[in-house]
Amino acid sequence: MSRSDFQEELKILNPIFAEWSERNRDRNQLDVASSVNPDGDVDLMLDYSLFKYPTCPSCPSGMMKPSLVFFGENITHTVRDNAFSMVDNASALLAVGTSLQVFSAFRLLRRIKESGPPGRKIMILNMGETRGDALADERISAGSSAVLAEVLEIVSR
Numbered sequence: 001m002s003r004s005d006f007q008e009e010l011k012i013l014n015p016i017f018a019e020w021s022e023r024n025r026d027r028n029q030l031d032v033a034s035s036v037n038p039d040g041d042v043d044l045m046l047d048y049s050l051f052k053y054p055t056c057p058s059c060p061s062g063m064m065k066p067s068l069v070f071f072g073e074n075i076t077h078t079v080r081d082n083a084f085s086m087v088d089n090a091s092a093l094l095a096v097g098t099s100l101q102v103f104s105a106f107r108l109l110r111r112i113k114e115s116g117p118p119g120r121k122i123m124i125l126n127m128g129e130t131r132g133d134a135l136a137d138e139r140i141s142a143g144s145s146a147v148l149a150e151v152l153e154i155v156s157r
Contacts, residue, residue: 001054001057001064006054006064009054010053010054013052013053013054014050014051014052016046016050017046017051020046069102069104071101071102074104075104080104083104083108084108084111087108087111087112087116088111088115088116090112090120091120091121092112092120092121092122092123093108093109093112093120093121093122093123094122094123094124094125095109095122095123095124095125095126095130095132095136096125096126096144096148097125097126097144098126098130099126099128099129099130099131100124100130100131100132101131106131106132109122109132109135109136110135113135121137121138122135122136122137122138123136123137123138123139123140124136124138124139124140125139125140125142125144125147125148126139126140126141126144127141127142127143127144128141
């Protein structure tokens with residue numbers, strides 16, 4: 001299921017939350033960003049117990065979950081080892097749209113600076129401060145969607 005289809009399903013299942021989201025949309029960012037904390041939390045004056053999730057089409061008794069790691073969850077050893085291997089073989093690291101509050105992401109920045117050949121660079125593209133700012137060689141404080149769309153346009157020429 002695509003992200004947009006999933007969002008539509010959430011809107012259908014949760015009209016009260018969809019209405020709140022529309023009323024509180026940050027028109028500049030096209031997102032509900034009025035008071036989002038670094039970990040992605042936002043204070044809602046709604047009853048969370050009313051929120052409904054789509055069921056998983058593969059396992060109808062379970063809640064659908066994307067194949068990513070949520071804040072507070074652990075990554076698998078396989079994912080960690082693959083990430084370490086990629087960082088160990090990289091000449092640079094680009095952190096996009098993350099506060100780097102999750103240690104599993106932050107430690108990749110530390111690893112590229114502390115191991116391997118010297119001179120490997122870190123660039124951070126994020127709105128607002130991050131845990132890795134002190135390690136960054138370059139930092140762009142901007143929305144990732146707009147910047148990456150522009151980069152794609154440039155490299156596609």
